[in-house]
Amino acid sequence: METWHLNTIEVRETEAFADKLGGLLKPGDLVTLSGDLGAGKTTFTKALAKALGVTKNVNSPTFTIMKEYRGYVPFYHMDAYRLEDSFEDLGLDEYFEGEGVTIVEWPEMIEEQLPTERLALFISYEGETARQIRLEATGERYEAIVKELKQG
Template sequence: MEFTVKNVEETMAIAYKLGKFANSGDIICLNGDLGTGKTHFVKGLAKGLEIKEHITSPTFNIVNEYDGRIKLYHFDVYRVNDPDEIEAIGFDEYIFGEGVTVIEWSNYIKELIPKEHISVEIIKIPNKNLNYRKIILNYFGEKYNYIKEIFI
């Protein structure tokens, strides 16, 4: 699925909808260049998960945890030099746990990502005067078939 968004609010609205219907054990891989809106996407998702806390990028922590309707595990692996670093903090316990896991820069650890996951890529649409983005959402695995229903 592809969406063209004109601002941060529209990015967050798509993510909110995904968060409203997310289930325990969902894995969302989030990729895009610096400044494309990945953390804003996570903020919208968190709102859909009924999380009240302020969402920040876990750039220096690697993972932030938030409580809501479902727990959210928010990873940022931009500064990870070796996938073993992620495994050492109990990555499998997070992604196979009861929460929703979001992994920013998941392409850096693609060998650790389960085959069943949701992929979100955010791309800047080049235009000096506009802040448009293209959001490409794909899912892999039958457990994510619900996605096609929520974006009709």
């Protein structure tokens, strides 16, 4: 497992990091995004979507569980917050192994349904606009992404 963390002081730094990550992602990639309410998960997701060529407004799919957007590749934005203790097979693997990039907010709610190999991001609130972003990469593909991000 490859890990790394970075600190951002302003929202635009967080958005710049999301943009950089978006340039490294390809169809079939899975990013999970954890953090407290207000930590900046949706802000990060909007910037990542923009980096993937999404032009529509991206907002949290809390009540619909998932939204799909068109960009350079399909972009699947899932919010698993309301799926806690859901043990039914939701058919999510067709997204995780699909033609697009998938981001899952609140992945801990569906941990048993997630692939082992993924890029996990943890966003912590450090101040009004400051955030700490911790990355944990599981699998060669995601470890290579983290190594590239570390290099600048």
